[in-house]
Structure formats: structure tokens, C-alpha cells
């Protein structure tokens with residue numbers, strides 16, 4: 291929600307940089323004229339501000355990555371609003387909006403090898419966005435900017451790294467190059483889609499710490515998409531839990547992880563090793579399968595698997611209820627009010 295604050299001598303409403311409102315994406319199944327639809331994202335809303343990390347967590351197919359792709363318009367939403375810096379970007383033609391918007395919002399992907407060209411040096415791949423977005427002019431200034439980006443991303447010595455090709459780098463170094471390339475346009479927000487899930491455990495922490503430093507030192511906001519709740523707890527200020535295209539629980543990360551209320555969040559956390567407990571946080575038994583996203587039945591999407599399912603869960607979607615100062619969920623166990 292926008293927050294009111296004193297600006298100069300007057301009270302103004304300060305809006306977050308990015309507001310996603312009631313975002314919906316349905317894909318036609320069986321071609322463009324197919325009658326069935328896959329409900330990939332249903333009524334997703336959240337905000338993301340400068341210098342903030344918001345995590346989207348959930349299993350594969352929960353709609354996390356689709357949500358990020360909708361924000362950068364790799365897919366066009368079925369409905370909803372994406373307000374960036376006070377303007378609904380969906381009211382602008384995708385091509386017209388792209389250069390200025392992508393100069394402020396960047397995306398990095400799970401597979402850094404796939405997102406880098408194997409035929410060009412790292413230096414060349416960093417120069418391109420600098421030139422396209424006019425972040426430096428002249429050969430010397432562009433080269434200096436490339437070296438600065440490599441150093442920022444922890445790739446040293448920068449002169450040597452700039453001459454290398456992607457196949458000469460480790461997975462962690464390639465993801466650092468992807469982050470450096472995103473930084474080349476001086477973005478205010480980075481959408482990071484599973485940025486460490488393909489990396490060895492030993493080098494994940496280095497990339498997470500780099501993101502944390504960029505948040506702290508440059509005020510960059512991150513949408514951190516992951517199925518790893520432990521890293522979300524470490525990195526994110528707030529966490530949204532997605533299931534079958536819906537946000538089922540959202541809140542301040544530490545509170546949500548220490549005090550999960552939704553049966554699905556409890557299920558997810560039951561699989562996270564807890565060093566203090568020696569084994570696992572708690573065991574929650576879930577039955578059944580993840581529901582089909584093609585023409586899903588009404589009611590709570592978690593009902594087929596929920597150990598606490600009630601009759602109304604199968605036909606009525608729960609409303610949003612507040613269970614803490616910044617803690618929300620959708621579950622009939624917590625009726626609004």
C-alpha cells in the first residue's frame with residue numbers, strides 16, 4: 291500500500307516504485323482458438339520499492355517466473371495493472387515502452403550460460419547495453435565502465451575477465467557477468483529469476499551477498515524468485531508464497547518463516563532443514579496432487595492436498611485476512627476480521 295509521509299512541509303502519499311495490481315495471465319491451450327485456458331497467474335498484487343528485496347517463493351509451476359515475465363512484458367497480461375513510477379506500463383505499446391523501461395528494470399535468468407552469447411567476449415557483451423542506453427560515450431569511457439562493472443560484480447582482474455568468453459568461466463562467474471550486464475544500464479529494479487539455483491552451494495552465498503550489497507549500496511530493488519526458502523529468509527525483506535498461480539501468504543520474511551500460518555507455507559517450510567532442530571522444522575503431511583491449472587475448479591487451490599481441508603474450501607475461494615502487522619493470507623481457517 292502507498293504510505294503517507296512528510297515531504298518538505300506537506301504530507302504527500304509516497305508510492306512505491308513498482309506496484310503490481312490484480313495481475314492475471316491465462317494461456318490458451320490447444321492453439322490461439324482453443325477453448326481451454328491455463329490459469330498461470332491469478333490476481334497477484336504486490337509492491338516493490340527501491341532498496342528493497344521481495345521474494346516470490348513456491349514450487350515449480352506456481353506462477354513465480356510468469357509473474358516476472360509479465361512485468362518485463364515478455365508475456366502480455368490478460369488483465370491487471372503494472373504501475374511503474376506512477377504510470378501503468380500496460381497502457382503503452384510494448385515496443386515504445388521497452389527502451390526507457392528496460393533502462394530502469396532489468397531481468398536476470400536462472401541459466402547464465404543460456405543468457406550470454408557464446409561467440410562474444412565478456413567485454414563486448416557488457417559494452418552493448420552501455421552503448422544502447424548511452425551510459426557512456428567514447429571508447430575510453432565505455433571501456434572504463436566495463437571494468438568498473440566487472441569489479442563491482444567481483445570479477446577480477448577486470449582487464450583479463452573482459453577478454454574471456456563465457457565457456458572459460460565458472461557458473462558463479464557467469465551469473466556475476468549476467469548481474470554486471472544488468473547493472474550496465476543502471477537499473478532501479480532487477481527481477482532475478484532463480485539466479486542461484488543452478489550454482490554450486492559453495493558459490494551461491496557469494497552471488498546472494500553481491501545482490502545484498504547492490505541493494506544496500508546502490509538502492510536497487512530486487513524481485514527475488516526462488517524455491518529456496520532459506521535464501522529468501524536471508525535476502526528478502528518481504529516474501530510472497532505462491533501456489534497454483536495465487537499468492538496464498540505474504541509478509542515480512544522473518545516473521546513469515548518463523549510463524550507460517552497457511553498450511554501450504556507450513557508444508558514448504560517442513561522441507562527446509564533447520565540447523566537448530568537438527569533435522570526439520572516441522573512435518574506437515576500433504577496428500578494428493580498439485581491441481582491442474584487448466585480450467586481449475588473453484589475454491590482454494592490447495593484444497594486437494596491440504597491436511598486441514600474443510601467443506602467450504604472446495605467451492606469458495608478464501609478472502610484475504612490479516613494475521614499480523616504486515617502478514618496476510620488466504621485461508622478459510624482465518625476468516626477476514
Ligand code: SF4
Nearest residue numbers: 590593596603621622
Ligand atoms: Fe486448507 Fe482450506 Fe485453508 Fe485452503 S482454505 S489452505 S484447503 S484450510
